[in-house]
Amino acid sequence: MNFSPLFGVYGAAGCGRGVMPLVRQQITGRGIATDRLVFVDDNPKAANINGHKVMSYEEFLATSADERHIVLAIANSRIRERLALCCGKDNVKSLSVIAANVVMMDEIKLGEGAILSPFVTITSNIAIGRHFHANIYSYVEHDCIIGDFVTFAPGVQCNGNIVIEDHAYVGAGAVIKQGLPGNPLVIGCGATIGMGAVVTKSVPAGATVIGNPARIMTIKDSEC
Numbered sequence: 001m002n003f004s005p006l007f008g009v010y011g012a013a014g015c016g017r018g019v020m021p022l023v024r025q026q027i028t029g030r031g032i033a034t035d036r037l038v039f040v041d042d043n044p045k046a047a048n049i050n051g052h053k054v055m056s057y058e059e060f061l062a063t064s065a066d067e068r069h070i071v072l073a074i075a076n077s078r079i080r081e082r083l084a085l086c087c088g089k090d091n092v093k094s095l096s097v098i099a100a101n102v103v104m105m106d107e108i109k110l111g112e113g114a115i116l117s118p119f120v121t122i123t124s125n126i127a128i129g130r131h132f133h134a135n136i137y138s139y140v141e142h143d144c145i146i147g148d149f150v151t152f153a154p155g156v157q158c159n160g161n162i163v164i165e166d167h168a169y170v171g172a173g174a175v176i177k178q179g180l181p182g183n184p185l186v187i188g189c190g191a192t193i194g195m196g197a198v199v200t201k202s203v204p205a206g207a208t209v210i211g212n213p214a215r216i217m218t219i220k221d222s223e224c
């Protein structure tokens with residue numbers, strides 16, 4: 001029986017393959033062997049990906065270990081929320097993954113299960129909820145509040161005094177104008193900001209905005 005901890009990257013597609021090397025660096029720094037690090041996927045395309053075994057979730061639970069840790073490396077925030085609930089019930093711990101070159105300044109509250117990819121910067125006095133993804137080269141400037149299950153594609157520029165509610169998705173290269181102290185710019189729950197959008201004013205919950213300046217394309221029920 002092996003009683004050392006077992007680590008999983010849930011999702012063996014694009015997002016997961018970008019997260020795996022970061023987890024490997026994190027755990028080998030703690031002296032844990034890389035064969036204790038696996039992909040977990042409910043629809044696996046191969047038995048082994050980039051040198052790591054791919055397991056079903058059931059196999060991950062059945063593999064002997066004193067503790068199980070998992071990072072939810074799936075871009076779809078609703079799937080992350082569902083899997084987080086499931087892992088919590090099974091006593092699988094949420095793993096946060098922070099690339100070695102991430103810059104984090106003062107008074108940052110970071111919820112469990114975050115993924116901060118290489119070249120991300122989080123400046124000062126910022127609160128971030130659970131299972132946040134900040135993809136490569138994104139930044140979050142001062143005095144922002146970010147909810148649960150928020151997703152940033154690569155290169156998102158989130159300036160100061162912005163509130164981003166749960167399940168918002170911000171596309172690659174989008175720029176969000178800074179708000180004011182006491183009067184933040186708000187990205188509503190479940191909103192989608194299109195790639196390269198320049199967001200100059202608050203976005204309602206469930207809205208999809210695109211362009212420069214960003215304009216509303218659709219508004220759907222945000223499920224929030």
Ligand code: UDP
Pocket residue numbers: 010011012013014015016040041042043044073074075076079
């Ligand atoms: N997946 C899973 N369980 C789920 C939902 C998704 O294992 O309940 C896996 C799915 O099989 C796929 C990955 O998660 O391998 C999601 O990949 P996708 O191509 O949607 O994009 P990504 O999140 O990697 O950008």
